[in-house]
Amino acid sequence: MFIQQLYTGCISEAAYYVESDGVAAIVDPLRDIDAYLKLAKDRNATIRYIFETHFHADFVSGHLDLAKATGATIVYGPGTVTKFPVHVATDGETFAIGALSIEVLHTPGHTLESSCYLLRDATGRPHCIFTGDTLFVGDVGRPDLAQKGEEITMQDLAGMMFESLQTKILPLADDVIVYPAHGPGSSCGKNLGPNTHSTIGEERATNYALQAQTKEEFIRSVTDGLSAPPSYFPVNARINREGYESLDDVLQKGLKPLTVAQVKEALSNDTLLLDTRPAAVFTHGFIPGSIFIGLEGRFAEWAGSMLSFTQPMIIVTPEGKEQETVTRLARVGFQNVVGYVAGGFEAWTAAGEEGDMIIDVEADELAMDLPFDPNLIVVDVRKPTEFADGHVKGAVSIPLDEMTDPASMANFDEEQNIYVHCAGGYRSVIAASMLKRQGIHNLRNVLGGWGKIKEEPKIPTEKEKSVLN
Secondary structure, three states: OEEEEEEEHHHOEEEEEEEEOOEEEEEOOEOOOHHHHHHHHHOOOEEEEEEOOOOOOOOOEOHHHHHHHHOOEEEEOOOOOOOOOOEEOOOOOEEEEOOEEEEEEEOOOOOOOOEEEEEEOOOOOEEEEEEEOOEEOOEEOOOOOOOOOOOOOHHHHHHHHHHHHHHHHOOOOOOOEEEEOEOOOOOOOOOOOOOOOEEHHHHHHHOHHHOOOOHHHHHHHHHOOOOOOOOOHHHHHHHHHHOOOOHHHHHHHHOOEEOHHHHHHHHOOOOEEEEOOOHHHHOOOEOOOOEEOOOOOOHHHHHHHHOOOOOOEEEEOOOOOHHHHHHHHHOOOOOOEEEEEOOHHHHHHHOOOOOEOOEEEOHHHHHHHOOOOOOEEEEEOOOHHHHHOOEEOOOEEOOHHHOOOHHHHOOOOOOOEEEEEOOOOHHHHHHHHHHHHOOOOOEEEEOOHHHHHOOOOOOOEEOOHHHHO
C-alpha cells in the first residue's frame, strides 16, 4: 500500500495518490496533472481510476486531462450528471486497487452528489477515508453551495450532512485516517483546523460538528456565522460539471510574449492587465491601470474573486514565472490569458511609457498624520469579522472582495487622503490597485497592516462589540 497526499498550499487543496500492486488511483486531482503522471511513472504504476468526491467549487479538477492522458475512468458518486463520460457509482460500490479496495459512501450535504471513499487494506480492514468536503479537520463542508437548478435550501443540505455524518462517518473506528480535500485557509468550510489529515477518533473528540446534538442544533451550528462564498465558486462548479479547455491549450495561448506596442493596442480594446510581482516591487512602479495580485499570497483565490473570467487578460510576472502564473490562474478556471508583457515593467518604461506607483508608509507615519489631517481617512479592507475584532477608530470598512463593485469606492473625493491597510500588507496592495483603476490616486498603503498599526500606541483603536457578541 502506498498513499501520498499532494497538498497545494495557495488554494489549501489536497489531492491523493493511492497505489497497490502497480495499480493507482487519484482522488480529487488539480488541473495541472504532471505530478500525478510523474509519480505513476516513477513507481511503474498505471493510473486506473480518478475518484471525484464532488463537483469542486474552489478549483478546476484535472479529471478530464488526466483521463485523456491515462485512459483512467472518472468516478463520481450517486446522482451525478455531467456533460462528459463518467462512471456514476452506487452507494456501497467497491473498486479494486491492486490488493486494496475503495468503497463509495454517498454523503450528501456539502453538495447533493458528495461522496467519501473508504479505503480498505488487503485484509478488508478500513484504513483511511477520503472525505472530500464532507469532513475536514475541525470542521465540515459548507452547506450553501446548491447549484443553479437545484431546488434545495442551505438548511436542507445541512440536514443531509447531519444524516451523512451520523450514518456513514461516525460508525467508523477511531483509528481510521481522515484525508480531507482541504486544509487551513479554505473557504469550503467555516474554520478548518491547522492540519491536513486526522483520524476519526480525533475528529469525534474535537470537531464541533461531530459532538452530540440534535439535528436542529447541528443545522444551526454549521449555518450560523457562515460568510458568503467567494464569487467564483459557481463558475468553477459549472466548469467541473460541463468540461473545459485542456491546460496545454490554455498555456499555449497564454504564454505569448507581447511587445509594448501590442500591449498598448490590447489595453485600448478593454484587455485587463494583471501584475503578479511581489507587492513591494509593484508599489514602486507598474503599468497604469494594472490590477495587482501577487503570486506570493493566496493568488488563485483572490484572482477568482476579483477578476473577470471572460475579459481578455495580459499578465506581468517576475521573469521566469509566466507558466506558473497561467497555470495557477487555470486552476480556478481562467482560460482568458492572451499573453504576457515581454520584458515586464522594465520593457514598458524603457519604451518611454509612463508608469504609476503607490506610496508606502509605515504605521508610525499614520500615527503622526492622524491628529493633524482632517481629510485623512483610513480604509480597512479586511473581512468584517477581522474589522470587528479591532480597527482604527473611525476607519471605513470596505472588504476587499467588495471592491469589484465601483459603487463601494464612489464616496471618496479628491480632498481626502486615503490610507489603506489589511492585516499584513498583501490585500491592501490589491485594494490600492483597484482604487487607482477607479481614478483615486491620493492614497497610501500602510506597510505591515493591522499587525503594525495595533502596536502603535498613538493610533486610537476600537472593537465592534455588537458584532463580536
